[in-house]
Structure formats: C-alpha cells, structure tokens
Amino acid sequence: MWFTRVSLKNPVFATMLMLALVVLGIFSYQRLKVDQFPNIDFPVVVIVTEYPGASPEIVESEVTKKVEEGVNSIAGINSLTSRSYEGQSVVIVEFQLYVDGRKAADDVREKVAAVRPLFRDEVKDPRVLRFDPSSRAVWSVAVLPEAVPSAAGPPQGASAPSGGSAARAAASVGATSFKQPSAVELTNWADQVLKKRLENVRGVGSVTLVGGSKREINLYLNPQAMEAFGVSTEQVVNAVRNENQALPVGSVRSLEQDRVVQIDARMERPEDFGRIIVMRKGGAPIRVDQVARVSDGAQELESLALYNGQRTLLLSVQKAQDENTIEVVDGLVKAIADIRPQLPPGVKLEPIGDAARPIRVAVQNVRQTLIEGAVLTVLIVFLFLNSWRSTVITGLTLPIALIGTFWFMAMFGFTINMVTLMALSLCVGLLIDDAIVVRENIVRHVQMGKTPFRAALEGTQEIGLAVLATTLSIVAVFLPIGFMGGIIGKFFHEFGITIVAAVLI
Structure with a gap:
C-alpha cells in the first residue's frame, strides 16, 4: 500500500508525523474542558407570568390563552403545554431538537412582547426562561x-490578678472580645x-x-391616635412616599457656569421618618411619630x-x-x-x-480504567508475543492514537467527559489488534530470511487490505451512532465521533 511504502522509504517523515499528532494532542488535552456529561442544548423555553390575586380560571383566560396564541405561530414547535395556577401562568414551549435554543428563546421573547399590551395593568411582565440543565x-x-470569646471575668475558683497585671489582663480581654x-x-x-x-x-x-x-424600616400605625387626629392610612402612606425621595429640579445656567439643582429629601436615619409631617390641623403639624411607631428592624x-x-x-x-x-x-x-x-x-x-467533586471522581474513575486497560493490554500482548521489542512496537499505537484523538476532540468542540473517555477505553482493544496482526506477519517474513525492509513492505502489503477492511468496518459501525436522532443521539454524538477518530488514526 502506498502509505506503507512512503513510511518505509521516509522513516523520518513517518516519525515526525506521529510526533506531530502526539504534540497536537497534548496541547489540545490541556485546553479541553472537563465535565461529567456532554454539553447538550435542549430547545425548551418557559414563559412565567404573574397575576397577583387572580384565580386559576382568570389566569387561564386573561394570560395563558393569550400567550399560547401569541407563541403558537413560531416555526419548529414540537409541543406547547401550559399550567394555570393561582396568581401565576406557566407556558412551556418545546421545540424540535434541530432548533437552536438561543434563537428559540429570542423568537419567544419577540412574540411575548407583542402580546404584553393585551394584558391588564395588574399583570406583571412575563419572564422568558430558557431551559438549561447546567443552570443549577x-x-x-x-x-x-x-x-464569640467571652469578655467576662476570670473563671470561678481562679484568683484575680492584682495591680498592673490586672490592668493588662483586662486590656487583653477587651482587645480579643467582639460583638x-x-x-x-x-x-x-x-x-x-x-x-x-x-x-x-x-x-x-x-x-x-x-x-x-435585609434591613427594613417599619411603621406600625396606632389606630387610636389616627382616629383622634383624623388621619387616614392613605395620608400617612402618601406623606412618607412624597417626603422620602430625591428629585431633579433642573439647572441654573449663567455665562460662567452651569449648576444642577435637585431635591435630596431621602431619610438618612430611622428617626427622620417620625418627623415627617402628615397634615396640618389648626395650624399645628401632625407628624408620623404621633400616629405611628417607627421600628428599625429586619424585613419578613x-x-x-x-x-x-x-x-x-x-x-x-x-x-x-x-x-x-x-x-x-x-x-x-x-x-x-x-x-x-x-x-x-x-x-x-x-x-x-x-458540583465539581462528583465530576472529578467520575472522570478520574473512567480515566483510571482507561490506563489500567491499556497496561493490561500491553502485558497480555507481551505474554503471547514473548518479545519486548514486538510489545513496545505494538504498544506505541495506543498512546499515539489516544493522544492524537484529543486533537480531533478539540476541533469538534468536545469535552473530556464520561462518554468520550468511555469511547477511548473501548478503543484500546480495537486499536491494538490490527497492530498485533501486522507485526506478527512482518515477523513471519523476517523468519523466512528476508531483510527487515522487504519483510515490512511485503508483510504489510499481504494483509494491508484485510486490516483496512477491518478498520473501515469498525468506522461503518460506530459512525452512524454519532448521527443518531433524539435525546439519546445527542448524548452519543461525541461517543461515535471519538471512536471513529481514534480508529482512523
């Protein structure tokens, strides 16, 4: 075969080609991402709309149906399901697997934005979420x-220090204690x-x-005081809202300068809320602290x-x-x-x-299995061939093919995960059997008295087509796995392509 003759006549070229595959594979391995499973895009978009205080029937008629009618015209939808709860509407849009998830989410946002003016004012803005398994x-x-270290006195039964030592001890305790x-x-x-x-x-x-x-300033109204002063709850709310804000007024311009004028009336301390004037009665101001209690605490x-x-x-x-x-x-x-x-x-x-710990453990287990399988394979080859030279020559196919596969994985955008490492583990046995057959046939020709060059050329040509047919049959079996449809096909895409790349190398 022509590549056998080229390799035998140009051993330096063949060696450099194998070294190039190894070097490219090593550099690609350092840049490959590590994950537990392949990165799969599920084109599923969820639309969540809140309608506070509405019953499920009203949510369905006022929100859910309008959203369904709006997004139903998007191309590539596989199924459209909805749930109407009390105060909330959930619409799930599942697209065909060939649709890009980001583009599907953009199309849904565009349709939902067109439907938004049809909602009542009480309905909150819809939230469009793209389903992503890695978003956890x-x-x-x-x-x-x-x-907290205790700042109390000495333990019971201990004598208290006197004089200067007591002062130093008190200073030491005060320095180490904290709230x-x-x-x-x-x-x-x-x-x-x-x-x-x-x-x-x-x-x-x-x-x-x-x-x-979180910190929250609460105003607890006093019904008796409000009734006595004739103050309503709405007046207190409006007073607090209007007085606690910062507003731009405008600007004062002159030939020399331009000054911006604004009202900075935000409360800086909790007690400032009590000084807000709610109303004036008989010329006397009625403040918030007269009808309510101001509390600086935490929110619910x-x-x-x-x-x-x-x-x-x-x-x-x-x-x-x-x-x-x-x-x-x-x-x-x-x-x-x-x-x-x-x-x-x-x-x-x-x-x-x-979440990185189970990924490290799973990938490390598969990686260890891959190494153990390669070592055991080389040992079995040595037991049967009974020659270190033949074992080394045959065993070199494993690191060259496996490391070179990382280069193709990087080009295809794969990651180091359980599926790709499982594919490499399976390739260990597939890669070395062809090398054993070729090596044994070359040794047979050497034993017939031929020169090493002639034995390698004729021995390889003799069974080259059979070995090539074996390799292509393996490719024909695993290549269709890389292009299967459905969710399972997405998981096994990297599996099939990785095996094909390793076998062809």
Missing part, C-alpha cells in the same frame, strides 16, 4: 456566626462584600443569597437556610453558559481563600455544595 447551582457557601454580628449586619456584609467578590470570579453567572434578613423572611439546625446565610453560585464547572469552582475556592483574612469578627465561611 455548581457551588454554595454558608456564612456562619463564629463563637457577634446581627442577622441584618451579616446579610448586609454578605450582600455588599462577599456576593460581589464571588460575582467577579471568571465564569460565574449569578450568585443568589438565601436566608437573608422570604427564604430560610439551615446548617446543622442553625440558621445561616447561603450563597448559591450558578456558572455562566458554556463555562467549565471545575475551573469555575477552583476560582471560587481561591476567592474564598483570599477573603478569609478579611472576614469581619464573628463571621466564618463554610463551603457546603461542590
């Missing part, structure tokens, strides 16, 4: 209150400092704060996070689309390590969830 949280950390932060202070620090630090990590899509208690809990039965704050991190989970988690761990020395007193961070 990949990492989470808990913000816990740390044990445990409240839930509001902890939430403010986590929201303004920790959350922003995590959002700056490369590959992070969003950070969600769960179990937070909308979510709760517990750690070992203890209330805590949880920051849940989602990665951006098409980002590597392991790289994102490594960046988050490094960010937490950098911020630990800067933690305020009484606060500690405890990582809770790590």
Whole structure:
C-alpha cells in the first residue's frame, strides 16, 4: 500500500508525523474542558407570568390563552403545554431538537412582547426562561456566626490578678472580645462584600443569597391616635412616599457656569421618618411619630437556610453558559481563600455544595480504567508475543492514537467527559489488534530470511487490505451512532465521533 511504502522509504517523515499528532494532542488535552456529561442544548423555553390575586380560571383566560396564541405561530414547535395556577401562568414551549435554543428563546421573547399590551395593568411582565440543565447551582457557601470569646471575668475558683497585671489582663480581654454580628449586619456584609467578590470570579453567572434578613424600616400605625387626629392610612402612606425621595429640579445656567439643582429629601436615619409631617390641623403639624411607631428592624423572611439546625446565610453560585464547572469552582475556592483574612469578627465561611467533586471522581474513575486497560493490554500482548521489542512496537499505537484523538476532540468542540473517555477505553482493544496482526506477519517474513525492509513492505502489503477492511468496518459501525436522532443521539454524538477518530488514526 502506498502509505506503507512512503513510511518505509521516509522513516523520518513517518516519525515526525506521529510526533506531530502526539504534540497536537497534548496541547489540545490541556485546553479541553472537563465535565461529567456532554454539553447538550435542549430547545425548551418557559414563559412565567404573574397575576397577583387572580384565580386559576382568570389566569387561564386573561394570560395563558393569550400567550399560547401569541407563541403558537413560531416555526419548529414540537409541543406547547401550559399550567394555570393561582396568581401565576406557566407556558412551556418545546421545540424540535434541530432548533437552536438561543434563537428559540429570542423568537419567544419577540412574540411575548407583542402580546404584553393585551394584558391588564395588574399583570406583571412575563419572564422568558430558557431551559438549561447546567443552570443549577455548581457551588454554595454558608456564612456562619463564629463563637464569640467571652469578655467576662476570670473563671470561678481562679484568683484575680492584682495591680498592673490586672490592668493588662483586662486590656487583653477587651482587645480579643467582639460583638457577634446581627442577622441584618451579616446579610448586609454578605450582600455588599462577599456576593460581589464571588460575582467577579471568571465564569460565574449569578450568585443568589438565601436566608437573608435585609434591613427594613417599619411603621406600625396606632389606630387610636389616627382616629383622634383624623388621619387616614392613605395620608400617612402618601406623606412618607412624597417626603422620602430625591428629585431633579433642573439647572441654573449663567455665562460662567452651569449648576444642577435637585431635591435630596431621602431619610438618612430611622428617626427622620417620625418627623415627617402628615397634615396640618389648626395650624399645628401632625407628624408620623404621633400616629405611628417607627421600628428599625429586619424585613419578613422570604427564604430560610439551615446548617446543622442553625440558621445561616447561603450563597448559591450558578456558572455562566458554556463555562467549565471545575475551573469555575477552583476560582471560587481561591476567592474564598483570599477573603478569609478579611472576614469581619464573628463571621466564618463554610463551603457546603461542590458540583465539581462528583465530576472529578467520575472522570478520574473512567480515566483510571482507561490506563489500567491499556497496561493490561500491553502485558497480555507481551505474554503471547514473548518479545519486548514486538510489545513496545505494538504498544506505541495506543498512546499515539489516544493522544492524537484529543486533537480531533478539540476541533469538534468536545469535552473530556464520561462518554468520550468511555469511547477511548473501548478503543484500546480495537486499536491494538490490527497492530498485533501486522507485526506478527512482518515477523513471519523476517523468519523466512528476508531483510527487515522487504519483510515490512511485503508483510504489510499481504494483509494491508484485510486490516483496512477491518478498520473501515469498525468506522461503518460506530459512525452512524454519532448521527443518531433524539435525546439519546445527542448524548452519543461525541461517543461515535471519538471512536471513529481514534480508529482512523
């Protein structure tokens, strides 16, 4: 065969070609992303519309049906389902698998925007969400209150120091003691400092704060006082709303300068709300603190996070689309390590969830199986051939083919996952059997007294077509797997193409 003759007459060219495949494969391997499963795009779009206080029947007639009629004209829809709940409408649009998920979401947003003017004013703006299996949280950390050192006196039974030593001891205790932060202070620090630090990590899509208690100024009205002063609830609400705001007035221009004028009337302290004038009665002002009690506290809990039965704050991190989970988690761990020395007193961070760990374990197990299979294959070849030289020559096909496959995986945009590593594991046996047959036939010709060059040329030509037919038959079996339809076909696309690339190399 022509490539056999070219390789025998130009051994340097053949060696450099194999080395080029190995070098390209090594560089591609360093750039391949690692994930548990292939990155699959499911073209499913969800439309969520809230209608506060509406019954399911009203939600269906006023919202759901209008959304369905609006998006039904989009091309490529496979199924359209809807759910109408109390105060909420959910419409699920499933497209054909060949439709790009991002384009489908854009088409749905365009149709929903056209339907929005038909809704009542009470209906909130619809939210269009694209279904993404990788949008789940990949990492989470808990913000816990740390044990506070006691600033009390010496333990019972211990003698108290006297003189200067007592003063030094008191100074030491006062220096080490600190106040445990409240839930509001902890939430403010986590929201303004920790959350922003995590959002700056490369590959992070969003950070969600769960179990937070944000600061809130509450006004508790006194019905008796309101009745005595003749003040209504609406008057109090309007007074607080109108007085607590910053408004632009305009600008004052002259030949020399241009000044911007604005009203800065936002309350800076909680007690300022009590000084707001609600109304005037008989020339005397009636303030908020005369008809209500101002309380500086926390807002009602909308979510709760517990750690070992203890209330805590949880920051849940989602990665951006098409980002590597392991790289994102490594960046988050490094960010937490950098911020630990800067933690305020009484606060500690405890990582809770790590989606990269099962990926590392699964990929490492398959990788270990691949290495063990290759080593056992080489040992079995040595036992049967009983020649280290033949074993080494035959065994070189494995690293050259497997490492070179990483180059094709990078070109096709594949990742190192359980499916592609399983394909490489299966290729171990498929790759070495042809090398064994060719090597044995060459050895037979050498034993017949031919020169190594002539034995290699004639031995390869003798069974070259048979080996080529075997290789092409394997390609014919696994190539259609890479182009199967349906969800299963998307999972096995990388499997079939990886096997074909490894066998052809």
